[in-house]
Amino acid sequence: MTPIQENILVTAIILANTLIAIGYFSFGFLKTRKKKKAKESPREIDMKKLAGEDEEKVEEEREKEAVKKEDQGEEPEEEEEKEEQEEHFAKDETERFDSLTKYAILSIFIFLCPIISLVFLGLGTFFYQIFFDRNIDLAAITFSKERVDIVDRPDMEEEMNLVPLEEAIMIDDKDSLRQLLLTVLRGDVSKSINAVSKALNSSDSEASHYAASAIMDVTTEFQNTIQKFQAQLESAPKDREVNQLFIEYLIRMLNAGFLSELELKTYVFLLQHTCENAYQSNKDILKATYYGSLVNLLSKIGELQLAVTWVERFQEDYPDHIEMYYCVLHFYFETKEKDKFFFYMNKLKTSDIAIDKELLELIRIFN
Numbered sequence: 001m002t003p004i005q006e007n008i009l010v011t012a013i014i015l016a017n018t019l020i021a022i023g024y025f026s027f028g029f030l031k032t033r034k035k036k037k038a039k040e041s042p043r044e045i046d047m048k049k050l051a052g053e054d055e056e057k058v059e060e061e062r063e064k065e066a067v068k069k070e071d072q073g074e075e076p077e078e079e080e081e082k083e084e085q086e087e088h089f090a091k092d093e094t095e096r097f098d099s100l101t102k103y104a105i106l107s108i109f110i111f112l113c114p115i116i117s118l119v120f121l122g123l124g125t126f127f128y129q130i131f132f133d134r135n136i137d138l139a140a141i142t143f144s145k146e147r148v149d150i151v152d153r154p155d156m157e158e159e160m161n162l163v164p165l166e167e168a169i170m171i172d173d174k175d176s177l178r179q180l181l182l183t184v185l186r187g188d189v190s191k192s193i194n195a196v197s198k199a200l201n202s203s204d205s206e207a208s209h210y211a212a213s214a215i216m217d218v219t220t221e222f223q224n225t226i227q228k229f230q231a232q233l234e235s236a237p238k239d240r241e242v243n244q245l246f247i248e249y250l251i252r253m254l255n256a257g258f259l260s261e262l263e264l265k266t267y268v269f270l271l272q273h274t275c276e277n278a279y280q281s282n283k284d285i286l287k288a289t290y291y292g293s294l295v296n297l298l299s300k301i302g303e304l305q306l307a308v309t310w311v312e313r314f315q316e317d318y319p320d321h322i323e324m325y326y327c328v329l330h331f332y333f334e335t336k337e338k339d340k341f342f343f344y345m346n347k348l349k350t351s352d353i354a355i356d357k358e359l360l361e362l363i364r365i366f367n
Helices: 003-039 042-051 055-071 079-112 114-132 156-160 165-170 174-185 189-201 205-235 240-254 261-285 288-300 304-317 322-334 338-350 357-366
Strands: none
Touching: 003 079, 003 114, 079 114, 174 189, 174 205, 189 205, 205 240, 205 261, 240 261, 240 288, 261 288, 261 304, 288 304, 288 322, 304 322, 322 338, 322 357, 338 357
């Protein structure tokens, strides 16, 4: 190749490289302008359109908008909103300037390093598209406000040093009793209210005060919850879900053991009344466990006649249910009705019902 040809080739490469650098910078400049236009609000676009018109028309448009805002009762923009807009615009300008700076530096790099720069940019874009560019599924992103219970590792030393609440009361260990009560009160008190109620008889005045405060809180919450359920049942007395939730809540709280004898009797009658209404409207609402719990509670307060009524209904509605045999055998054993007890005992032995360990042990004892 002659020197003239070499000079022509070098000149052609430099010229092409210069055009590529200028084209790359122009591409970046146009891209940033498009971004700026995309970020402009409709208000800014309208004002730019009006900017080409006469000054009088612009003033008329502004006056019309002000009159409309006054008619609609809108207040003028506050200083804080103006500051936020200014910060927003300043941020956009900064981003635009940074983007232009990036394209300018790369254009200079392309001009100074003709071949290496193109290879570098090409490989960089290629690897970015393969390994780093990922489309984010915005539908899979959720911003839930639900609280999450974080389960921490248990404190082994503290857990191993705990003793049953009954034993702490019995041996009059004030430190252990107070520690146990504080541990219980930090959790769901309603689940441990039976144990807390035993601390009322403690000789430690501070422990009994803790227990009394906890029981008072649970009792208040219990009464408020009952009022809410009753209000719901007044508006929808045949609602299956509300009836079941109310009955289950009453059974759980009445078996907790924190109510006085008079309060227990009152709320057992409320449970019986709720079950009676459900039985008359749609007895399918009542599960087998409801019958057994109601019979046990009625027997506990001495209402044996009502308990007999529900035992008979239980036998009629769930004749082959294991819960029915639990309830009937327990009830006839408590009332000392020997004939009926052994009648259902023999009936259970000849039935096809799967017997669990507790019933099997009962059958062995009475055999």
